[in-house]
Amino acid sequence: MASLPTGPPISFPATKGVLLSVVWIGLCCIAKINAGGDLGRVIGIGNNEREFDYFKLSLIWPGTSCAATPRHCCSSNACCRRSDAPTGFTIHGLWPDYSDGTWPACCPGKKFDVNVISSLLSTMNKYWPSLSCDSNISNCYGGTGLFWEHEWEKHGTCSSPVVRDEYDYFVKTLDLYFKYNVTEVLKKAGYVASNSEKYPLEGIISAIQTAFHVTPELQCSGNSIDELRLCFSKDLKLTDCEAESSTKSVLINSETSCPKYVRLPEVVSSI
Numbered sequence: 001m002a003s004l005p006t007g008p009p010i011s012f013p014a015t016k017g018v019l020l021s022v023v024w025i026g027l028c029c030i031a032k033i034n035a036g037g038d039l040g041r042v043i044g045i046g047n048n049e050r051e052f053d054y055f056k057l058s059l060i061w062p063g064t065s066c067a068a069t070p071r072h073c074c075s076s077n078a079c080c081r082r083s084d085a086p087t088g089f090t091i092h093g094l095w096p097d098y099s100d101g102t103w104p105a106c107c108p109g110k111k112f113d114v115n116v117i118s119s120l121l122s123t124m125n126k127y128w129p130s131l132s133c134d135s136n137i138s139n140c141y142g143g144t145g146l147f148w149e150h151e152w153e154k155h156g157t158c159s160s161p162v163v164r165d166e167y168d169y170f171v172k173t174l175d176l177y178f179k180y181n182v183t184e185v186l187k188k189a190g191y192v193a194s195n196s197e198k199y200p201l202e203g204i205i206s207a208i209q210t211a212f213h214v215t216p217e218l219q220c221s222g223n224s225i226d227e228l229r230l231c232f233s234k235d236l237k238l239t240d241c242e243a244e245s246s247t248k249s250v251l252i253n254s255e256t257s258c259p260k261y262v263r264l265p266e267v268v269s270s271i
Helices: 014-034 062-068 114-127 147-154 166-179 182-188 201-212 247-257
Strands: 054-060 090-097 217-221 224-232
Touching: 054 062, 054 166, 062 217, 062 224, 090 147, 090 166, 114 147, 114 166, 147 166, 182 201, 201 217, 201 224, 217 247
Parallel strands: none
Antiparallel strands: 054 090, 054 224, 217 224
16 A cells, blocks of 8 residues: 655644645545555445345346347357356346345445456356346446446445455355355256246245245246345345245245246357
């Protein structure tokens, strides 16, 4: 970190001293920011969200998402990877939520810096890929940026005190994804990617309940599963997804979004 200039003490009248002290502190902060110090570049100034109640780990079924998204192929779009396209659930994000069904967003914190997660990029490109071109993904400023930038700045910054910083956010999310491998659980139960099969919704929910002893939340697009969400307490222990205070309501929400028989479509690459 850059060292600050020092010099002999100077006496000021009380009023001028306070004013100059404020200016001096401001200049010191700017010096730290410009030097890449601990303050970093902050976002969400003035956003006084209360602390969240629990987490949702939201997973995307890529076959559904890719079919629903206009296919503009680019290097960041995993839908266009042909034989290397994802074949199981990928990560959407780890979201801090409130028990009343609302959530905090774009809280104070450092701006996204891809260099911070450079050691994770190969893993993230495979298991947390963007399913569209990054130029279409909004950030907290009304502009666009990387998919990961969106997830960190919108959700990760609101995950304190459980999440310490950007790197910790992505590591904790990846750890949960691998520890609770939804794709493998469904595969063992006979639910695999297919463009012809339809599976009972209750069977898919039951497979998750049997494996993890909690009830997930599902969202569908038409008759295809779009997202599956696991919920966690703030100490990252699995818990029922109880957005409306009861497991029954979560099942109703899933059944309202999804038909009784659902699809897990394969990714069909268009390049």
